[in-house]
Amino acid sequence: MKRIFLVEDDREIAKNLSRLLAAEGFSVFHAPTQRQAVDMLGGNAFDLALVDISLPDGNGFSVCTEIRQTQDIPVIFLTASGDEASVVTGLNMGADDYITKPFRPRELIARIETALRKAGRAAPAFQTGGLSVNTASGIVEKDGKEIYLSALEYRLLLVFVNNPNSILTRDHLLDELWDAAGEFVTNNTLTVYIKRLREKIEDDPAAPRIILTVRGLGYRLGGGHAAE
Template sequence: KEKEVPVIFLTASDDEYSVVTGLDLGADDYIGKPFRPRELVSRIRSVLRRTGKKQMTIECRGLCVDTERGVVMREGKEVNLSALEYRLLLFFLNNRGMILSRNRLLEEIWDASGEFVNDNTLTVYIKRLREKIEKNPQEPEILKTVRGLGYKFGD
């Protein structure tokens, strides 16, 4: 079984046998005490670069997103999304089952690009995304509104 979380051993035992054993057991790195804090941070970043490859295909409720190619399929047919719709869909997919407030979506999707948008812009993009991914956009089953709280994707 492939692990999803990188592992760094941080231990007082830094003899060769302990290091080799730790790495053979599946550690991505091994750091002996005492350690320098900046080195620890650097090693963490290094491990995350090596192991931080995102899942290439995400599937949920009849949708299949190939993140490597940027292709979205709905029941075997390609769905054409704008760049912003695609970012919004990925954010929902990566937060499946969670209620996402309108403010959080605005901050995560639009603030990251430095664009200013009003609240209605989000409503328009949610509507467009639903039209492209839902069987019946008027009665969404995938991207649901949670009244007074925000939106929830999947379940």
Template sequence: MKKILVIEDDVDIARNLNTLLQKHQYDVQLVSTQQQALALLQEMPFDLALIDVGLPDGNGYAVGTSIKNLESPFPFIFLTAMDDEASVVTGLELGGEDYITKPFRPMELISRIKTVLRRSEKDQSEIIIDNLVIDTLRGTVHKNGQELFLSALEYRLLLLFVNNSGQILSRDQLQQQIWDIAGDFVNDNTMTVYIKRLREKIEDNPQHPSKIKTIRGLGYKLEV
């Protein structure tokens, strides 16, 4: 269930938003001030925020800026009665995914929320490493815009490095993980072949790899 933070000081609007969002199976957290919102951002993660610009103790733009500066930022939509061009431009330039003016049509709001969440999920499914783009939803890998054709084991090996980027993985660790998916024991020589084949596909110069580095006596490390 997607978690939505609603920052709205109008009690009636906040109540109606809560009812609407819960009806569409969203987990809603309501706050009415900038201070409450900023405190909550430090306590729990969210998938989306609906932010009123005019708040009793400040403005929603500051909340949007704080969300963008989080270690794990998430999308937000400004929902406000301020419909002048300058306000709209400010909201979008601050990183808002959308700017919806009040009064709003309930189903239009839900549609826009779904669009933003879908776009966010797509962005999160793509992992970019230098000239590689790994789409974990589709299970594809592109290099310089061209799709690479990896075997299931090569793809699994690449994901292992990606999920542990910057960390040294020993050959034993890699063999155990590959064994899990292969169903057969992967010996040391076979692992060497897998590493070689993967490098030939993702490296610009496999003889002098810049992504998957050999750490002598310890194992391998993906450098990003």
């Protein structure tokens, strides 16, 4: 679950934003003042910050500076309508984006998802059985821990992820691996790579639940789902 750091002094706006973000699957951490925001940054790691420029004891620019010194995350400024000077200042300070109040909820969510995607923090493209594959960053994780695949193992996994509802014949897989490897991949080699991949991604390689064998036909991907 992605962690959003919300710095907003208006309690009503903060409450509504927190509900919206929670409904979209984010975990929200709210600070209503500059001082509280700086304190929260000291002991927490976040994936993205939404920062109101106007705060009762300072401003969002100071919070942005503190974020940039402590965490490498996208920052989106929340700004009053028509405050062009503040927008320019924020972007010059390294903010990734800004959105003007009042804003449409779907527009805000789209901006957040775009910023996360650019930062390589977007939701995984595929997840199942404790396995997540983030095709934007190339990171594969099992139970929250990164696992390391060879280039050919990763390519093989991507073929399954990109064809979630298909039975893949051995010939199809061989063609895909030939394109990626630039070398001849035999039937025996394919068997070895499937075995190695299962050893890395399955809870029990002897009883696989992610890469399933379809007897007489080939293989298919087991019960995962693509992120929306």
